[in-house]
Amino acid sequence: MTMAGAVSSHDIRAARLENAKMRERDLSAKLGITEAQLVAAHVGDGVTRLRADLDALMAATTQLGEVMSLTRNESCVIEKVGVYDNYKSGAHAALIVNEEIDLRMFPNHWVHAFAVEKKTEHGPRRSLQVFDAAGDAIHKIHLRDASNHEVWPGIVESLKHEDQSDSVSVTPRVPTEGPKGDPAKADTLRAEWDKLTDTHQFLQMTRKLKMNRLGAYRMAGAPYVRKLKTNAVETLLHEAAETGVPIMIFVGNSGCIEIHTGPVKKIVEMGPWINVLDPGHDLHLRKDHIAEVWAVTKSTRRGPAISVEAFDADGWVIAQFFGVLRQEGAAEQWNTLVASLEEEKEAELV
Incomplete structure (x- = not known):
């Protein structure tokens, strides 16, 4: 994996323009960077770096009303539509449990967070995106037509990180532990x-x-x-x-x-x-x-x-x-x- 700095933010933004229809995960792999680095390169251009504070993020998300909740790993993606109600905080594990949205969240891995706004012919597409220390996506929250878009600017401002640089430092991925028995x-x-x-x-x-x-x-x-x-x-x-x-x-x-x-x-x-x-x-x-x-x-x-x-x-x-x-x-x-x-x-x- 290419670490931060090996590809300039300018080059990343140029590659994004040249590959406008390519998914972020695929483009970052093509460039040899992480998805978090790809998103960070656009800070100041539709992207705002946020504090990766799980409690604050969940409180903000509750205000958004109906959203789409997305979690993935290398081989599977799940997407659910609902409201982030019934949040329970925890130092090692937090959760949301309601009829539509059911999450178990581990805050130690919530390291980089961004508010992302993309202009489209159908209006702005807005999302909150969280990544781990290695720059891999942990969780994404996508606003929908029915979401409370009027609270978006205030949420972004309240969660805004003091560091608005357009690059992030990432650490090597921790490899998956193979089967271990005795x-x-x-x-x-x-x-x-x-x-x-x-x-x-x-x-x-x-x-x-x-x-x-x-x-x-x-x-x-x-x-x-x-x-x-x-x-x-x-x-x-x-x-x-x-x-x-x-x-x-x-x-x-x-x-x-x-x-x-x-x-x-x-x-x-x-x-x-x-x-x-x-x-x-x-x-x-x-x-x-x-x-x-x-x-x-x-x-x-x-x-x-x-x-x-x-x-x-x-x-x-x-x-x-x-x-x-x-x-x-x-x-x-x-x-x-x-x-x-x-x-x-x-x-x-x-």
Whole structure:
């Protein structure tokens, strides 16, 4: 990756003009810079650097009314339309939970923030964009026609950073930790797994055993996990749409996890992408990035929580899918759907 300063802000702005229709993520990759550097190069020209203060940003976003909430990783993008109500602050983790917008946010990774305003033939397009220390997008909030645009100038002014330079310093990305397990602890892993009463205890358990999620899955075996064919996510989404079973979809990065709860209806495949294109909810997932898919069963006080989890070749979890336990009959429908997904017979568990 090219670090800040290797490409001048002037050259970045020129490249933006020459590639006006190219997505920011694609253009930054072409230039060998990060997306945060691409955005920062336009400070003073439709872009304002903001304080990356999560509490202040969420208070401001609440004033905007209906917006589009976007979270992505390298292989998946989730977009939800709604209002940023019911924000709960936290030093290590904050959250918003309402019917449309459901977020888990980790403020240590909210490092660079910008207000972005682009002129178009249909009027200004406005967004708040947050990036981590490596310059990768953490979360974006896009205003819509129904948003409260009249409060935008005041919000930008109130959040404005004292530093309005047109470059940012970024640090190298922290590489994804590959699968980490210990065959000598396989029996201990299964014994501890049997004691789970809540899904949130799982990562605490793996850390205690000096493993990680994927490493544990590769070791546990039945009845805890089943390795599925890599097309299982496609099958799952099509089946969920056809049967109407509500599902939960988790998509995240180091600084934010965004969740959809409810049905999916319109599934469209375009090249390597599988897409959910529903009113108020879009999902775009790169099928060709999926290297492993696991069906996972964890015990809870309300019964087994069964998930389907897709990983890339580096071991990053692209997306997770769960049933909706609180809706009558939905958990049984979900469990039946997951049980029908085809297993990867040749899988070798270590």
